[in-house]
Amino acid sequence: SALLCAAASMRANVDLILAANQKDMAAAQARGLSGAMLDRLLLDDARIEGIAAAMEAVAALDNPVGQVSESWERPNGLRIERVRVPLGVIGIIYESRPNVTADAAALCLRSGNAVILRGGSESFHSSRALHDCLVEGLNAAQLPEGAVQLVPTTDRAAVGYMLGEMMEFIDVIIPRGGKSLIERVQRDARVPVMGHLEGLVHVYIDGKADLAMARDIVVNAKMRRTGICGAAETVLIDRQCLATHLKPIVEDLIALDCEVRGDAEAQAADPRIVPASEADWTTEYLDAIVAIRIVDGVDGAIDHIARYGSQHTDSIV
Template identity: 60%
Template sequence: MLDPQDRTAPEDCTAMIAGMAADARAAALQLARLSTEQRRAGLCHAAQALRTAGPAILAANAEDMARAEAAGLSGALLDRLRLDEARIAVMAAGVAMVATLPDPVGQVIDTAERPNGLQLSRVRVPIGVIGIIYESRPNVTADAAALCVMAGNAAILRGGSEARASNAAIHQAFRAGLAAAGLPEAAVQQVATTDRAAVGAMLAAQGAIDLVVPRGGKGLVARVQAEARVPVLAHLDGINHVFVHASADRDMARAIVVNAKMRRTGVCGAMETLLIDAAFPHPAQLVQALTNAGCTVRGDARVGAISAVASAKPDDWDTEYLDAICSVAIVDGLDGALAHIARHSSGHTDAIVAEDNGAADRFLAEVDSAIVLWNASTQFADGGEFGLGAEIGIATGRLHARGPVALEALTTYKWIGRGTGQVRG
């Protein structure tokens, strides 16, 4: 925490969250009755409100940045926190884009007719009230709000204290946009206190909050999974690998490796470990390309034998650096890469660079991660790049949703039966 925590009594936090959840439930019921076009209009107004509020959002972000810099946050975390005119424009465009996406609510998943003539269908419906607990990135405030509203859900947002001023300004603008379009403002609420007791109250709000989505570091996600009595859609850290196979094109491999690590080091899709096939003929060039780009390399003994790099320690293979640091290992072919990834991957995003189709197909089939890529940078692990619009995070579990959590992942379904008087014997 950058500021002293609010001294909100736990019982006060419980009452506050209960009140917010009751208002959110009422708003969710209103959203469920609105047409697709009404929800689209709400998001278009919200996008415009964000653009109009740009100067106020930048001023709020400057407050957060000053506190963060004084507190000594790392460059990667500062990058996550920082807003500028271009990032606000992208944020607003993301909200507007969500408004153009196909509406999942009411979508018929499948149908069947039973031998007795009973017609059954599965239809997508909103989940209801969704709590999002996140850190650092203020753009999540707009992204999460837009996705929840478009999918017919109400959102309760609890951002990190490091971005409290930015989050408040974004939230205020978004709500103003909803109100201008006649949508309930309580559809998007923000928890004002930074006291950790508020998080506990959200996690205990069984029956009041239908789903909690944590987006942050290991500590946050571990706490959510340990304490939650509400279903959780987990976003774990991104210990992502790029494996350069012996058959890889040298120039392609170099470009992908540098981009995967250095395009933005603070995003969850950044490569943290590079694996190089022992049979790849240009391993030193890949290491040199990283160092030339400003990356600190920590290598195993085989890497150290070909390049002057720091020695990797055992915990490096399980570290999400979110910085210009990369661990590098030389492995014995595809089997060695698969074994390393199975031991150390967080199940987020892993990639292979290869010209050998058979090796690539096996990698895609056997790596058990939410996103597996062939001849592409791990930085594509993003809902917008997948054509899904904004995202709340990358789900690394196996149930309900996996990969970018966008509109469809924020719905559930119900069965609808249409009969002609059937009774069961």
């Protein structure tokens, strides 16, 4: 009920959340942040509705606490069960995406955990407005306000304090953001860390892939939100469908103002493609840029991903 009440509060306070977000957006624009960063930061009516709907979706999930995920009996008759229990207090450190404030709080509460949220300074006002709605939900459900805490400062020293001075209070740290943030957390934390280093997502188009489906998936994977770690950065195309699939996919991307880079074979097939360098295969653009490489089937795609990928998210069409 806390999550449902928080979602209702977000819908009732859209104007306050938008006003807070405008403060963050104005400060970010004054600092000259990139278009990708501004897109991460921006909230509008549709995105706030999406955040509220996500809260309700999490609330509808089965309660994992106390579930028996595995059980077995020893020869001596002793029965052993693996039971899901909360981790305790989770510290989540993230950057400029204010929706993470709500998403992280919802997942932690649903799994029986308390959470300390430390968002990026860019989204400070937006996160505070969302946190106010979360607190309203906690109060409505008669849960302690301290179950979801937001670090009340933009001082970067707070991150260091969470990583190195709160071992008695935080059971695990989860970073969510760019490579530099995650590297710092993994380097400096004195508590356990759960996290990936970077996105670098691949989409592989197999020679037998349906063209219409492949086009839709590539456009969605790359252009839906270019500034998130789950956005596609590299498209691998099976040489068997080079003649039929490459140009339509490139056409779709260019029509959406996406810069398309590629290897020599891709360039030869479509002169609109900009030459890719070796660095492109390991670059997380977080922008409207994509790299295309032609490979020999699924084995060629696997070889490329094994060499250059981050093991974050990869897909086969």
